[in-house]
Amino acid sequence: MRIARFSIDGNVAFGAVEGSTAPGAEGELVLDIIKGIPFADFELSGVKVPLGKVRLLPPVLPNKVVAVGRNYAEHAAELGHSVVDDRGRLEPPITFFKPSTSVVGSGDPITYPSFSQDLHHEAELAVVIGRMCREVPKERVKDVILGYTCANDVTARDVQQREKQWARAKGFDSSCPLGPWIETDLDPADLTIQCTVNGEQRQLGRTSDMVRSIEDLVVHISEAMTLLPGDVILTGTPAGVGPLNVGDEVAVTIEGIGTLTNKVIKRG
The missing domain is CATH 3.90.850.10 (Fumarylacetoacetase-like, C-terminal domain)
Known part of the structure; x- marks a missing residue:
């Protein structure tokens, strides 16, 4: 699973990236928004947004x-x-x-x-x-x-x-x-x-x-x-x-x- 952290409309969330990044692949990448955070048990919400509509953030904000x-x-x-x-x-x-x-x-x-x-x-x-x-x-x-x-x-x-x-x-x-x-x-x-x-x-x-x-x-x-x-x-x-x-x-x-x-x- 590819997990991205992003912002949309002033809100920050994690999402599972769906679609292929291979050269020539068809279709736009989308994010299935995660319920919760990826460092614990989580579910996919089924609410999907196009990757092109969000701002990608660093995938984590590390303590160190x-x-x-x-x-x-x-x-x-x-x-x-x-x-x-x-x-x-x-x-x-x-x-x-x-x-x-x-x-x-x-x-x-x-x-x-x-x-x-x-x-x-x-x-x-x-x-x-x-x-x-x-x-x-x-x-x-x-x-x-x-x-x-x-x-x-x-x-x-x-x-x-x-x-x-x-x-x-x-x-x-x-x-x-x-x-x-x-x-x-x-x-x-x-x-x-x-x-x-x-x-x-x-x-x-x-x-x-x-x-x-x-x-x-x-x-x-x-x-x-x-x-x-x-x-x-x-x-x-x-x-x-x-x-x-x-x-x-x-x-x-x-x-x-x-x-x-x-x-x-x-x-x-």
Whole structure:
């Protein structure tokens, strides 16, 4: 099931997306409005609205976004890093936070921060947590995941390099586009991740190239902190990250989910 969060006539709701997004598919996508919220038992109301008549919102408003750095070896290498130590052992996962205020939805603008001159895209698969959990064993990880969505870990690369810690570089307003919806029925083990800027391909990778699996990441993160319904885990980006400029349109497409599209604007 694809679950979208949207606004219509000043009201915010969740809905199940019906129809096909495949190229050449006929018919307009519609939303069957959900009774309640998708983090508990819910029913479809049968009240349907065309997707074109609503404004898509970020599919969740997370309490926290926990992001993972250097989870693709080729991306780590392109920034001059390795995912293994001198003895050939995997380095521990690098984790960091993006605040809830960084989250925007598909179609929302990415505002170029005034304190940066080198903004980069980072296409990522995002995991949406469906229930409160802590110290999750590997065999139970699937039970705590609601679904998956597309993400862009937008990064002020010059600030990241200059300040040595990533709070401002990756946590500024609009630095975490999510969307367009959550796909709940998906095997994330081997999916294509693509990023285009103004229609030109910049990134192309597969989730099977992750250094640490989604199960390993959830186990690692939940050892330290309680995850709440709607929390999001960003699983890392493939190689090919690069600059964004004011006026650019950046799109993240993940197989089985859809496309997250945002335009870069100048801060007013």
